[in-house]
Amino acid sequence: MVMNDEGQLYTIEGITAGVIMLVTAFTIFNSGLIYTPGGDAHISDMQMQQLGGYDALQMMDTPEDMSPLSASPLAEMIQNNEGGTEFGNTFSSYLRSGTGTTDIVDSLEFNATVYNRVTSVGGGDTVNSYAFSHSTDSPMSQLTREPAISVTRYVWLPDRPFVSGYDAGEQLVLLEVLIWRR
Amino acid sequence: MAWSTRQTSSVWGLAVSKETPNILSREKVNKFFNLIPNFTFTAEDYRDKVIFGELMYLYNISLSTGGDVYYAEGGDTVPTFQYGYMRRLVKVKEPSVAAINFTSYASGYYAGNLDANETSVSEDFAVHIPYDVLINRSVNPAYRIDPPQSERLTIDLTGMLPYLNTTGDIASMTFTGMELSKQLDDGSMIVIPGLNPYENDTYSLKVDGGVPVPAIGAAESVDDGSMITMELYPPLPFSNEITSSLDLNFSFSYTFSNNMTPPHRYLSGIHPYDYNPANVIQPQLVDGVMEVAVW
Numbered sequence: 001m002v003m004n005d006e007g008q009l010y011t012i013e014g015i016t017a018g019v020i021m022l023v024t025a026f027t028i029f030n031s032g033l034i035y036t037p038g039g040d041a042h043i044s045d046m047q048m049q050q051l052g053g054y055d056a057l058q059m060m061d062t063p064e065d066m067s068p069l070s071a072s073p074l075a076e077m078i079q080n081n082e083g084g085t086e087f088g089n090t091f092s093s094y095l096r097s098g099t100g101t102t103d104i105v106d107s108l109e110f111n112a113t114v115y116n117r118v119t120s121v122g123g124g125d126t127v128n129s130y131a132f133s134h135s136t137d138s139p140m141s142q143l144t145r146e147p148a149i150s151v152t153r154y155v156w157l158p159d160r161p162f163v164s165g166y167d168a169g170e171q172l173v174l175l176e177v178l179i180w181r182r
Numbered sequence: 183m184a185w186s187t188r189q190t191s192s193v194w195g196l197a198v199s200k201e202t203p204n205i206l207s208r209e210k211v212n213k214f215f216n217l218i219p220n221f222t223f224t225a226e227d228y229r230d231k232v233i234f235g236e237l238m239y240l241y242n243i244s245l246s247t248g249g250d251v252y253y254a255e256g257g258d259t260v261p262t263f264q265y266g267y268m269r270r271l272v273k274v275k276e277p278s279v280a281a282i283n284f285t286s287y288a289s290g291y292y293a294g295n296l297d298a299n300e301t302s303v304s305e306d307f308a309v310h311i312p313y314d315v316l317i318n319r320s321v322n323p324a325y326r327i328d329p330p331q332s333e334r335l336t337i338d339l340t341g342m343l344p345y346l347n348t349t350g351d352i353a354s355m356t357f358t359g360m361e362l363s364k365q366l367d368d369g370s371m372i373v374i375p376g377l378n379p380y381e382n383d384t385y386s387l388k389v390d391g392g393v394p395v396p397a398i399g400a401a402e403s404v405d406d407g408s409m410i411t412m413e414l415y416p417p418l419p420f421s422n423e424i425t426s427s428l429d430l431n432f433s434f435s436y437t438f439s440n441n442m443t444p445p446h447r448y449l450s451g452i453h454p455y456d457y458n459p460a461n462v463i464q465p466q467l468v469d470g471v472m473e474v475a476v477w
Contacts, residue, residue, distance in 0.1 A: 003282075037199075047267075047268065047269070050269070050270070051269055051271065055204060055238065055270055055271035055272075056271055057470065058204050058271075059204065059271050059273060062204075062205070062273060062324060062467060063322055063324065063325075065325065065464075066321050066322060066324075066325035066326075066457065066464060066465075068320060068321075068322070094271055097246075097247065097271065097469075097471045098246070098269060098297055098471055098473055099244040099246035099251050099471055099472070099473045100244075100246070100251060101242050101244045101253075101473050102260050102267065102473060102475055104269075
């Protein structure tokens with residue numbers, strides 16, 4: 001039997017491999033995960049989406065009171081077709097609200113559309129859409145605008161809005177808001 | 183920048199419940215921004231528990247709501263550029279208050295009658311907190327009165343003397359303290375002992391908004407403008423036993439001048455702490471915005 005140190009080498013290699021695996025696992029579990037949806041979404045777009053889409057619409061879609069079927073202010077705005085007035089003012093003020101610790105560049109513009117489903121007697125339902133609201137300067141800034149982000153929210157309406165092209169009764173509509181920087 | 187996006191996405195556990203991520207609990211906000219006594223968050227705590235990261239980040243955390251702006255302890259002035267930043271819109275859930283102004287009730291509603299010949303009496307007025315009514319899963323968590331988990335209950339008593347003393351027969355009225363009792367399933371009551379310390383983690387009892395008074399052995403003279411404020415801090419006693427309920431008994435003693443007017447009146451009755459807006463000012467959601475800058 002020939003004595004050699006191969007066994008020892010394998011052992012050292014094994015231990016080294018183990019250490020490397022542990023270090024890798026440790027590094028992975030200790031690193032911060034940066035979540036970037038999509039490949040080309042910019043971080044500022046994500047912030048815009050969070051603030052405008054998620055937060056502002058969620059604020060407006062919070063039920064008005066504790067009763068189980070309480071409609072949200074947003075639902076009422078759609079129902080009363082107050083896109084130009086109520087929705088426009090509230091949404092704009094949400095977009096530019098801050099605590100005063102940082103400078104907020106008030107340059108966000110938006111354009112909101114409502115989509116609703118209309119049943120047809122002979123079958124073949126259609127989706128109806130109409131311009132709901134837009135920011136004051138949005139028509140003129142559209143030509144030069146930066147790429148817009150789109151946020152959507154399903155809104156429950158206790159009854160049909162005072163707009164033509166709606167089924168009767170309670171329904172869900174889709175509100176889409178495009179937001180971009182001027 | 184992405185850094186703070188991730189950190190604030192859960193709004194740091196300040197939310198009222200998991201289903202309502204953007205609605206912050208007032209109790210948690212008070213703790214986070216050091217607005218209550220006996221509890222302090224230091225810069226070190228914010229770095230360890232909130233910001234994480236091995237580098238010594240500088241930060242500025244602010245919350246603006248209802249006309250006030252709160253800043254986290256140890257924050258620095260935000261530089262003009264090069265900082266990670268996130269802004270979130272929130273609603274702060276302001277807890278419910280039972281503001282009982284006796285003069286707004288009918289004359290016999292919360293009053294008992296004492297024979298005109300008697301000249302003194304000691305009687306209780308009770309506020310009844312039924313946990314089985316409050317802990318109601320069908321109420322949206324945004325508006326649920328939630329004493330066991332996260333919310334204080336406040337009871338304000340005002341207009342006691344003007345309500346009773348319509349004929350001017352009350353020589354003196356004194357608030358002599360209060361006790362908490364737990365109602366058992368069979369309807370019997372047991373008094374919760376050990377209320378001697380005051381302004382503690384359990385409750386704060388104040389008369390006219392001044393220094394806290396002990397619940398047992400108080401002797402506060404009640405006049406036309408007196409206000410008694412009782413705050414119960416979460417978690418409320420026995421609130422994990424959702425079929426039980428809690429009674430707060432406010433004790434008063436009266437002396438009457440013997441002017442032979444028909445019956446003397448004293449405070450009596452039970453005020454329910456529930457979801458009826460006539461009894462309790464319900465929780466309100468107030469708009470706010472939270473900004474976080476880290477660099």
